[in-house]
Amino acid sequence: MTATELLSLLTQAIFVAVFVLVLVRTIGQPTPAHLDMTVFFGIAAIIIVESRASRLLGLTPPEWVTDLLIVGLVALPYVLLRLLDHFTRVPTIATRASEAGLAALAVAVVVVPALPGPLLLAVVGYFGIVALYCGGMFVRTARRTQGVTRRRLEAVSLGTILIGVDLVGAGIAGFLPEPDRSIVSAAGQVLGLASAIAFYVGFAPPTVLRRAWQEPELRAFLARAAQLPRLGTTLEIVRELEHGAAGSTGSSARVGLWQSDEGVLRFWNDDGSTSDVRPGQHISGRAFELQRTMLSVDPARDNPAAAEQYRTGHVGAMLVAPITAGEKRLGTLVLTAERPPLFAVSDIELARLIADQAAVILESRALIDHAARVRAQEVATRMKEDFLSAAAHDLKTPLTTVVAQAEFLERRAARDPAAPADVSGLRRIVREAKRLSALVTDLLDAARLEQGRLVGEREPVDLGRLVAETARRLDALCEVDVRGAVVGSYDARRIEQLVQNLLENARKYSPSATPIRVAVWQEDGEARLTVEDEGIGIPAADLQRVFDRFARASNVDDRRFHGMGLGLYICRGIVEEHGGRIWAESAVGAGTTFYVALPLGDGRRLN
């Protein structure tokens, strides 16, 4: 056996082997793409087996058999074109032209007894043009895809170009004199082997090769994966997962997350809206319900309910993999493509890998969220405990005077009924009892505020006059600046309480002799009130928080300043129930200004 013969045998064996592999796959999954692949390799295998068999048995096949085989050979590039159409849209004109060419050549081959030179040239030319066109288109399609699909398409395009060159060479060789003819045909054998290997790699690659091709994409995906659970929001994680899955598979990817409380799979659309899918609904819902990876090469047929959406969205194939961590169902990964993937097995494997990785990422995220919730609960519990201890402290302080002083007065009266009344002792009791009453009122107000019914009946009130009177009554050192009448519909008692709380707050955190400035004016159709002090100030980070229940600024040393952290909380409640706003500006060490904006006229309308 010569080297050329060995090459030829090897090439033919590979073609037949690829045919068998493709046939097996087509029987398992008879998609149009697989059928075309089988036809392509089937024709090649029949030609090879027939020529081998007739040579081995020394038979000369009847002429019609030879004609049929030649027509089959000429049809090969056309089948390739059809195969190409499964990957990318082949222009109709190209399909029609190749069909016409094939028909004309088939008729010519059957009608003309022996192949004359011009017909042979026409066959070779047709073959070369169509095969090279397909090869070029495969290259272009490969460029647009990624991962395993890209590698396989590259191999297929190489095989197509090589077989085109090979057959053109074989055709031309017939017109050449020796020894050129032998050289060309030997080169043709090598090209034939190369194309056979390329087709093998492209259409039926061994698992080890598929794994190797998947590796870079998976590696890139995994490299990002470690960072994902720490992203700000779950939506950001979903977007990154989608991006990574799309990059690794060369398709569009969507991740739907299971919302256990609502019983739906939620997908986030690009426009910010969401789409919910119930288990069992659509293909994604079915895959989720069955916990199985599902491939649909005709989604419109498999799920007619969404056929219109698939058509407008150019969804020609859909691969859905459930995202599941152990027993916990987290969601689904949905990959969509314009055309069914030819290499579905690779894509399914990859989709499963990505879905598993997504499950790990989402579980990590859930754990991080859980830890954050536990921490928040701890903080809330601590705030509550701090509040209870502060409340207890604040209530016990005036009680100390009331109890001790009252007991002492009682003892004094028992010892000496004729003794004059201890007026200063009685005054202390009265003052501290009032203080207690104010504290209890604050606690009750906070409870009332929780239910949103702090503010009662409103009536037309001149805010300027009310604030000025209250401020002067409560704090002699207060400077009041009222610019004109500012009339609105307010609960006068609560506004008084607001001013009192703000003033007491300002006084509490300011050196005793420093002035506190109060101003009331009208601006932008709102009533404005400010209370400005030169006290210890509030750190910027706490400016929002000080209005929260039980909250106190971080620079307040609770050994120095007792308090329940309710004053500003009640202030905010009063202002907001009036339909207004309250905020603070401050510089630590320099002082704080509290701003209040209240609606003018009938506040109810703005509520």
Added chain:
Amino acid sequence: MIRVWAWSGGTEGAGPPGGHAATVNGHEHAATRVLVVDDDTSILDTITAILSQEGYGVVGAASGEEALALLRTWHPTLVLLDMRMPVMDGWTVARLMRENGMRVPIVVMTAAENARRWADEIGAEAHLAKPFGLDDLLATVARFGSGRRD
């Protein structure tokens, strides 16, 4: 400035307090000089008034600084000390007393729940958890007020 709320003791440093406080109800408390420290003026006024009428020598201090000044000049035999005070708190007062070798018994007065623990922290003789009754106050002062600790 030192503000003295009640002053029934005698002249600085020595001698029995003169006047009305010498005997009340037949008890002689004159040797006991109580310094009351609390930033809440109502409590301060009440306790100084009670102890003064019970015949003790009493001075009130509304802050840690005032308390330290009085410790140096008036030499009390017992300190009733509030813990939570602005600027200088009870812990600081106790530490500075120790550092200056003042071995006067201290009774912690606080409305906080951990009165006992705080008393242990500063090495106080006893604690009075606010609100305390008159009997508690008088019994505690009677128990520790008689002299210095060693």
